[in-house]
Amino acid sequence: MSIHQKIKSLAARHSALADTFFQLKVLNGKELTDARFPAFRESIKQAGFTDGTIRPTRIEIFQMNVGKLCNQTCAHCHVDAGPDRKAENMTRETFELCLDVLARCDIPTVDITGGAPEMNPNFRWFVEECRKLGKHIIDRCNLTIIVANKKYHDLPDFFAENKVEVVSSLPHYSALRTDAQRGDGVFEDSIKALQMLNAVGYAQDGTDLKLNLVYNPTGTFLPGHQASLEADFKRQLKRKFDIDFNHLYAITNMPISRFLDYLLEGGHYESYMQSLLDSFNPGAVAGVMCRNTISVSYEGDLYDCDFNQMLDLKVAGPKTHLRDFDFSALEQRDIVLNQHCYGCTAGAGSSCGGQVA
């Protein structure tokens, strides 16, 4: 079944929110931040970060956003990715800069995301090069790309050969919930892709091929307990489709980009921000992912996380590009914070690896 997209990217719609300046203006709206939503910096002081800053522990994950091109246009996408985003794709030259950094720095994990990263023509070559460097590779795969076109049908074999850990979005084990967020037909194609990954050994006994799923709420609500959701997903996917996976990562939707647009359109922005603040968990602050991750854009710019990247908030300090990558200076930096950071500290916390507290 082919995918039918329900929406277009903000860029294609010429929405004001396509401009990150406008997004930051909404997040920092004086009326709300003064009266109801204290600055994130103030809130983390109660979590023991008394000077209102967060610093890295150690850079263990080199997360690359290799482009905004995607075969899907999900309603909550923080990247504003889509089939129309052909211009924003990492070049071979920038991939080579990444390899230079990875070769000289002791960063064990390369986490590749997009868009649909597999659509970048340099993707397979780059994965093989990372493998030669002995890196652990994560691919954030939207699943449907595997069945979207013949040239991608062998991706499961390619992933298996290179021991790539596959992290895939599947917001629900029901078609209605999944397609509401990701586009009509996405669920059916995702199920096929998951079965193909299982067939080559992913999440099967006797292999070390890891397949993890990402759960994002499909509305204005926050995720429930990860372990409880994982148990439900395991039981239902096995029962209905004979699908196995390793872990479920419950990730909170950040109030930026297309999810911000969805909140504003429906009049839910204030209540969503209020729910993030009401659920602020000081115990989640220490485990936020920006403390062990460096995020690289398709242009080679450096950020504290993929969300800061999408808001164009580069790392603090004078060296903000791969060309000047300074491992020890980056480990000393102050992480750039803003109001969207409440998304990572609500409830049990949220990161690209799921809940943190």
Added chain:
Amino acid sequence: MSKKHYFDPEDLKKFGNIGDWQKPLADKFFSWYGDVMAEGALSEREKALIALAVAHTVQCPYCIDAYTSTCFEKGADEEQMMEAVHVAAAIKAGSSLVNSVQMMNHAKEITM
């Protein structure tokens, strides 16, 4: 009457205020309520679905709003939620109909 309508969605947020007039009992209630709804032999999702079904039988609009959201949070979907309401409705209908046995018994008693 303080307002022109009986139910205001904003009032749900004031539920905790019941402690203003009787704190020890409210504290006991909320503590017990929290324990009841926590993951146990039943999952949080299953408990949320039971709560949603009961909310419909007691016809509490606050509870219906609250547990519609909670059901989604705990990972339920529309199909599960509607099935839960059908279970509640079936028991309500069944309880009306099963009482007709009493009607039949009494009818037989008083007629020739």
